[in-house]
Amino acid sequence: MTAWSIQPWKSTDRPAKPAGQLVPSPVNIAQFEEAAAFLAASDLSHFGFVAVSVGALSADSARKAIGIFGAMEVSSRVYFAVDPADLERLDFSSLDNARAGLLLDGVESSTPLSTLANDSVEVVRFDDRFAMRAMVHLRTECVLEAMVSLVRNLGLCSLGPDLRNGARSFASVPQFDYVSGPITSLAETSQEPLPSFADTSGHAHLI
Amino acid sequence: MLAYRPSWRKVKSGSLLALPQRPYSVDIEAREMLPFRVRLVDGPQDLLRAVEIRASAFARHVPSLGASLSEPEADDHRPDVLLLIVERKADGRVLGTMRLQPNTFRPLRVEGEARLPFAYQDARLFEFMRLGVENGIAGRMVMAALCKAGYEISFTAGFDYIFAVGRRSTSEMYRSMHFDDVFAGATVPISYAEGRLHSIFALPVSDADRRWRSSNHSLYSFMARTEHPDIQIDYDRVLSAFGQP
Numbered sequence: 001m002t003a004w005s006i007q008p009w010k011s012t013d014r015p016a017k018p019a020g021q022l023v024p025s026p027v028n029i030a031q032f033e034e035a036a037a038f039l040a041a042s043d044l045s046h047f048g049f050v051a052v053s054v055g056a057l058s059a060d061s062a063r064k065a066i067g068i069f070g071a072m073e074v075s076s077r078v079y080f081a082v083d084p085a086d087l088e089r090l091d092f093s094s095l096d097n098a099r100a101g102l103l104l105d106g107v108e109s110s111t112p113l114s115t116l117a118n119d120s121v122e123v124v125r126f127d128d129r130f131a132m133r134a135m136v137h138l139r140t141e142c143v144l145e146a147m148v149s150l151v152r153n154l155g156l157c158s159l160g161p162d163l164r165n166g167a168r169s170f171a172s173v174p175q176f177d178y179v180s181g182p183i184t185s186l187a188e189t190s191q192e193p194l195p196s197f198a199d200t201s202g203h204a205h206l207i
Numbered sequence: 208m209l210a211y212r213p214s215w216r217k218v219k220s221g222s223l224l225a226l227p228q229r230p231y232s233v234d235i236e237a238r239e240m241l242p243f244r245v246r247l248v249d250g251p252q253d254l255l256r257a258v259e260i261r262a263s264a265f266a267r268h269v270p271s272l273g274a275s276l277s278e279p280e281a282d283d284h285r286p287d288v289l290l291l292i293v294e295r296k297a298d299g300r301v302l303g304t305m306r307l308q309p310n311t312f313r314p315l316r317v318e319g320e321a322r323l324p325f326a327y328q329d330a331r332l333f334e335f336m337r338l339g340v341e342n343g344i345a346g347r348m349v350m351a352a353l354c355k356a357g358y359e360i361s362f363t364a365g366f367d368y369i370f371a372v373g374r375r376s377t378s379e380m381y382r383s384m385h386f387d388d389v390f391a392g393a394t395v396p397i398s399y400a401e402g403r404l405h406s407i408f409a410l411p412v413s414d415a416d417r418r419w420r421s422s423n424h425s426l427y428s429f430m431a432r433t434e435h436p437d438i439q440i441d442y443d444r445v446l447s448a449f450g451q452p
Contacts, residue, residue, distance in 0.1 A: 011298075013300060016298070016300070017298065019297075019298065048297065048298030048299070048300075049297045049298055077296065077297060077298075079297070097240055101242075101296060101297070119239045119240045119241070120240060121242070122242040122295075122296055122297055123242075123297050152341075152346060153346065153347040153348060154242065154347075154348050155241065155242050155243045155293070155295065155302055155346060155348045155349045155352075156242050157242070157295055157297040157298065157300075177298075177300075
């Protein structure tokens with residue numbers, strides 16, 4: 001039996017409900033029913049919404065996840081966290097949009113902007129390392145700023161690490177709608193190899 | 208202060224949520240979900256939430272005006288006035304609002320600021336007022352959805368012209384949407400915007416589709432060719448507030 005819990009994501013808006021993430025995460029296909037039962041039995045009303053990461057999906061597991069989680073009667077909106085590749089590859093059209101939606105997970109510099117603009121996406125979660133890298137690498141910062149601007153233009157909700165403390169950005173630090181916690185070590189991040197935006201194919205790397 | 212009109216249910220059983228007649232000359236080609244819903248403000252709590260986003264949106268440009276809009280205005284409570292509100296599906300956060308104000312029972316606010324040309328006399332007029340979007344111009348989809356809802360409502364209720372006043376920055380938006388500049392570039396001090404100079408714009412409702420379509424306007428696909436089930440307007444309320452065409 002898994003010890004399920006809901007990890008809060010703090011809202012950066014004025015007093016507002018936190019968002020929640022079902023943990024442990026990701027939930028594998030054998031745990032779908034158990035996890036859904038936990039959510040159904042939980043009082044989720046004090047969360048703005050709850051995200052469920054289901055890991056890499058096959059067409060079958062996507063159908064099963066939609067069938068089980070999408071049919072739950074819970075007091076908060078539930079989001080399936082899917083990565084950009086799964087979003088492009090799988091069909092989520094049977095998801096009952098009145099109760100559940102899609103969270104685009106792990107967004108980073110190589111995520112196509114067209115994926116963010118997919119009309120089934122309502123929430124975007126930026127990759128921690130990408131967001132932290134943006135604080136120490138100017139080109140990455142430009143990419144993040146463009147993506148955050150796109151998210152706002154589209155009316156989406158954003159999640160990411162809390163960059164407001166400790167970051168030394170050239171411009172204003174991007175603020176996500178919900179944050180997981182303060183960044184821990186920019187110094188450690190800055191030791192990683194810098195991303196390269198050069199592309200010998202001649203195609204833009206970001207799109 | 209006037210009492211707010213009796214509250215309406217957010218989704219009334221049997222309410223007319225579908226657009227009674229589409230104001231477009233082309234068929235729907237796509238159905239698109241939005242990450243937010245557009246609906247009519249419903250009750251005092253909703254009104255306060257709409258006012259909050261309105262005040263913060265105006266405060267970004269004119270802090271003193273934002274402060275003066277922190278409470279509902281008398282016009283917000285009129286039975287012949289409706290407000291739109293945009294809420295994010297994820298968490299219900301309000302992303303935008305706009306007030307729809309007709310000249311059915313009293314002149315438009317803008318008519319108190321300047322004498323309108325003869326062409327607008329005795330016409331059914333409708334003013335987009337207090338348009339406020341959380342991320343300003345950056346909240347482009349929210350802005351477009353508000354304009355689509357406002358336009359479809361004006362058509363359904365049989366108005367002749369949509370009016371809007373714009374500062375320099377928002378004037379560009381109305382010009383790009385093919386509103387006519389009523390005073391051909393001249394600006395007018397607007398008392399309900401601290402006397403600041405604004406341009407006054409008007410769009411003939413019956414000609415809007417042709418203007419947008421013939422210019423291949425970027426909004427046209429969003430408005431006319433795409434169905435948005437998340438724009439959920441209670442047309443019973445619209446017709447009750449604004450009357451039948």
